[in-house]
Amino acid sequence: MNTHHGGNPGPLLERIFLRIQEERMRDVPLLNPRLRVEAVGFRPREDGWCGILITPWFMNLIQLPGAGADCAHLRVGASLRREFPAGTVESIVAHETELGHYLTCSLYSPMFEFPTQNHAVATAQNVLQALFEPPAKTRPPEKARRPVSRRDLFRSLLSTSGAPQR
Numbered sequence: 001m002n003t004h005h006g007g008n009p010g011p012l013l014e015r016i017f018l019r020i021q022e023e024r025m026r027d028v029p030l031l032n033p034r035l036r037v038e039a040v041g042f043r044p045r046e047d048g049w050c051g052i053l054i055t056p057w058f059m060n061l062i063q064l065p066g067a068g069a070d071c072a073h074l075r076v077g078a079s080l081r082r083e084f085p086a087g088t089v090e091s092i093v094a095h096e097t098e099l100g101h102y103l104t105c106s107l108y109s110p111m112f113e114f115p116t117q118n119h120a121v122a123t124a125q126n127v128l129q130a131l132f133e134p135p136a137k138t139r140p141p142e143k144a145r146r147p148v149s150r151r152d153l154f155r156s157l158l159s160t161s162g163a164p165q166r
């Protein structure tokens with residue numbers, strides 16, 4: 001099944017990953033009991049939707065295809081680069097039956113360093129803000145287009161947000 005997302009996919013993502021938590025992750029010791037599944041900041045972007053999914057076991061940047069996009073040809077596990085205002089982000093092709101193919105970029109896993117859901121949500125919002133802001137004008141153009149290291153992006157962002165550092 002290849003699902004296309006014409007409207008905000010946040011509620012659907014939350015239902016699917018809550019079920020995954022209850023069925024597939026139930027006995028896995030990687031769950032932070034202080035966190036719950038929550039879709040944060042999903043917005044239309046190019047040919048789909050982009051936002052962050054928080055679960056008790058990960059925080060990932062998720063990119064879902066829009067109504068006109070066909071991603072069924074993508075190989076699960078393949079790595080793709082996508083351009084954002086802050087630079088290039090490398091993501092992995094994933095698949096869930098109810099979602100179809102989508103791109104995911106791991107931000108945090110496991111999630112034990114987050115003391116509360118509010119802390120995780122604030123971190124996700126800060127990451128999205130940084131990702132969608134164009135690079136500073138003072139940076140040379142070649143640095144603006146180089147691939148963004150997840151570690152560098154989040155380390156610089158989190159050092160000013162008070163969020164836990166990895």
